Structures are given as C-alpha cells and as structure tokens.
Amino acid sequence: MIKKIVFLALLLFPNFAFAGSCPLLMKQIDQILEETKQLSKEQLNEIRQLRIQGEEAHKSGDHEESEKLLKEALQLLDS
Numbered sequence: 001m002i003k004k005i006v007f008l009a010l011l012l013f014p015n016f017a018f019a020g021s022c023p024l025l026m027k028q029i030d031q032i033l034e035e036t037k038q039l040s041k042e043q044l045n046e047i048r049q050l051r052i053q054g055e056e057a058h059k060s061g062d063h064e065e066s067e068k069l070l071k072e073a074l075q076l077l078d079s
Contacts, residue, residue, distance in 0.1 A: 022058040025070035026051065032077045047073045 029051050039047070050073035057066035 022054065022063055022066045022070065025067065025074065026055060026058075029070060029073050029077065032074075036077065043076060047076050050076070 029047070033044075033047065050069050054066045054069035054073065057063070057069060
C-alpha cells in the first residue's frame with residue numbers, strides 16, 4: 001500500500017511543481033509590465049497575448065505549456 005502511495009505521489013509531483021510556478025511567472029510579468037515604459041505597442045501586445053495564453057493554459061491544466069508561454073513573455077521583456 002505504501003509503495004502505491006509513494007508511486008502516485010512521485011507521478012503527480014511534477015504537475016504540482018508546474019502548477020505552482022505559473023502564478024509566480026504571471027505575477028513577475030505583470031510587475032515588469034507595470035515598471036517598463038519602453039516597449040513598442042507591438043511588443044506590448046505580443047507579451048500580453050503570451051501572458052493571456054499562459055494563464056489560459058494554466059487554468060486548463062496544461063502547466064507545461066503555460067510555463068513555456070510565460071517564460072517566452074519574460075524573455076521578450078528581458079530583451
């Protein structure tokens with residue numbers, strides 16, 4: 001019985017790790033957007049669209065895709 005519980009916990013753990021990082025990435029993007037004034041309209045629209053898509057992926061349970069989209073938005077903010 002304990003082996004089954006450990007197996008299930010290990011199987012499900014990566015999903016919890018991804019789920020926990022998505023909201024942090026969204027907050028980070030929001031904070032940088034508030035502070036940054038030097039973006040073109042095109043850059044701003046692209047970053048906002050990635051942020052929205054990342055949040056939608058998170059809400060639908062696709063945390064891997066969410067994290068990918070949100071990190072892409074952060075990379076655009078860093079450039």
